[in-house]
Amino acid sequence: xxxxxxxxxxxxxxxxxxxxxxxxxxxxxxxxxxxxxxxxxxxxxxxxxxxxxxxxxxxxxxxxxxxxxxxxxxxxxxxxxxxxxxxxxxxxxxxxxxxxxxxxxxxxxxxxxxxxxxxxxxxxxxxxxxxxxxxxxxxxxxxxxxxxxxxxxxxxxxxxxxxxxxxxxxxxxxxxxxxxxxxxxxxxxxxxxxxxxxxxxxxxxxxxxxxxxxxxxxxxxxxxxxxxxxxxxxxxxxxxxxxxxxxxxxxxxxxxxxxxxxxxxxxxxxxxxxxxxxxxxxxxxxxxxxxxxxxxxxxxxxxxxxxxxxxxxxxxxxxxxxxxxxxxxxxxxxxxxxxxxxxxxxxxxxxxxxxxxxxxxxxxxxxxxxxxxxxxxxxxxxxxxxxxxx
Numbered sequence: 001x002x003x004x005x006x007x008x009x010x011x012x013x014x015x016x017x018x019x020x021x022x023x024x025x026x027x028x029x030x031x032x033x034x035x036x037x038x039x040x041x042x043x044x045x046x047x048x049x050x051x052x053x054x055x056x057x058x059x060x061x062x063x064x065x066x067x068x069x070x071x072x073x074x075x076x077x078x079x080x081x082x083x084x085x086x087x088x089x090x091x092x093x094x095x096x097x098x099x100x101x102x103x104x105x106x107x108x109x110x111x112x113x114x115x116x117x118x119x120x121x122x123x124x125x126x127x128x129x130x131x132x133x134x135x136x137x138x139x140x141x142x143x144x145x146x147x148x149x150x151x152x153x154x155x156x157x158x159x160x161x162x163x164x165x166x167x168x169x170x171x172x173x174x175x176x177x178x179x180x181x182x183x184x185x186x187x188x189x190x191x192x193x194x195x196x197x198x199x200x201x202x203x204x205x206x207x208x209x210x211x212x213x214x215x216x217x218x219x220x221x222x223x224x225x226x227x228x229x230x231x232x233x234x235x236x237x238x239x240x241x242x243x244x245x246x247x248x249x250x251x252x253x254x255x256x257x258x259x260x261x262x263x264x265x266x267x268x269x270x271x272x273x274x275x276x277x278x279x280x281x282x283x284x285x286x287x288x289x290x291x292x293x294x295x296x297x298x299x300x301x302x303x304x305x306x307x308x309x310x311x312x313x314x315x316x317x318x319x320x321x322x323x324x325x326x327x328x329x330x331x332x333x334x335x336x337x338x339x340x341x342x343x344x345x346x347x348x349x350x351x352x353x354x355x356x357x358x359x360x361x362x363x364x365x366x367x368x369x370x371x372x373x374x375x376x377x378x379x380x381x382x383x384x385x386x387x388x389x390x
Contacts, residue, residue, distance in 0.1 A: 019236055022062070026055030030260040042267035049264035050285075053257050054292045057087050060253045061293035063238050067246045083250055085320045088116055088290040090258055092325065093332050095265040095286070096340065104279070105269050106340060109329070111283025111387075114348040116321040117153070119287040121355045122380035124295045125314040129362075130373025132302030132310070139307035143366030149315035150360040152194060156322050157353045159183055159190075160342060167343035180342040184327040191323035264289075280347065280387025291317070307368055315359070347390050351383050 029052030036045040064083035092112050098105045132139050163179045272282050301309040333340035362372040
């Protein structure tokens with residue numbers, strides 16, 4: 001009798017742990033980072049801050065995913081990417097504030113902006129497409145989605161060349177700064193147009209094709225499986241929240257993340273300077289910490305044969321990472337009295353444009369396979385090696 005009573009309790013504990021481990025580990029890690037920071041152990045403080053940011057960013061992603069499922073595509077992916085970019089902007093801004101005592105961090109922040117796109121388009125898309133390709137051989141998505149996003153990103157990459165080119169041809173410093181402001185405003189205007197295009201006039205460009213939906217239904221959506229999923233979801237406390245409650249929860253998590261981000265910025269920047277870590281590698285670390293929840297979401301989607309969701313998240317997040325992050329960081333830097341310019345180095349701009357071209361080539365036909373995933377991962381490893389020595 002005791003055994004039969006203990007079994008449900010152990011199962012309940014296991015379910016509770018699976019549902020909420022990220023919150024407990026995240027909050028615990030942030031507290032440990034604060035503790036080690038007070039003791040002066042910068043390495044431990046930075047490590048636990050990164051773990052805390054990653055885990056709580058996953059919590060933000062999971063809550064945002066509930067909200068996104070209620071809203072459907074393309075609004076669903078839009079919510080996911082916006083929730084992720086808020087964490088990214090906050091992390092980069094807190095690092096940018098270190099420029100008052102260490103001006104070199106501005107290069108790290110610029111590296112972080114470009115690295116977010118590199119990680120989204122190569123690590124996230126690469127791993128998800130690779131794992132999805134291993135399971136399903138070939139997966140189909142709406143080719144209009146990738147075509148639209150790669151066009152947006154290509155135009156954006158060319159726009160970011162303007163301040164960089166002015167910086168290379170001996171213009172006055174004010175010209176580079178003014179060009180950066182104009183480009184930021186142009187990117188923000190472009191983003192408004194894209195939102196209208198995505199959510200009003202051409203929503204069908206960002207939805208799964210009918211053929212793929214039938215394919216998924218036949219292979220994945222048996223009635224029993226759906227019922228089991230619904231029963232599991234009912235036990236997850238955030239499923240019971242209203243939309244407003246979910247938004248409030250996201251902001252609470254982001255506020256806790258901010259505490260860890262401050263420790264990560266202060267101790268991380270000091271450690272990077274002490275050990276001579278390049279700005280490129282620092283940018284990659286920041287991007288991976290910020291993007292890790294999206295990577296988990298994309299992997300889950302790919303394994304469920306929802307490659308459309310993967311494309312929406314990877315390319316949508318990349319678009320938002322530039323079109324929103326750049327103007328918002330420019331505004332925050334100006335308000336804080338920090339001179340922030342968009343004169344990216346040749347490696348960053350070159351890697352950005354080559355990433356966009358690679359994504360266009362691997363997704364333009366509306367089909368993906370594991371080889372295309374490997375291609376993106378190979379590109380990322382090559383970029384990381386160059387960034388370490390640049």
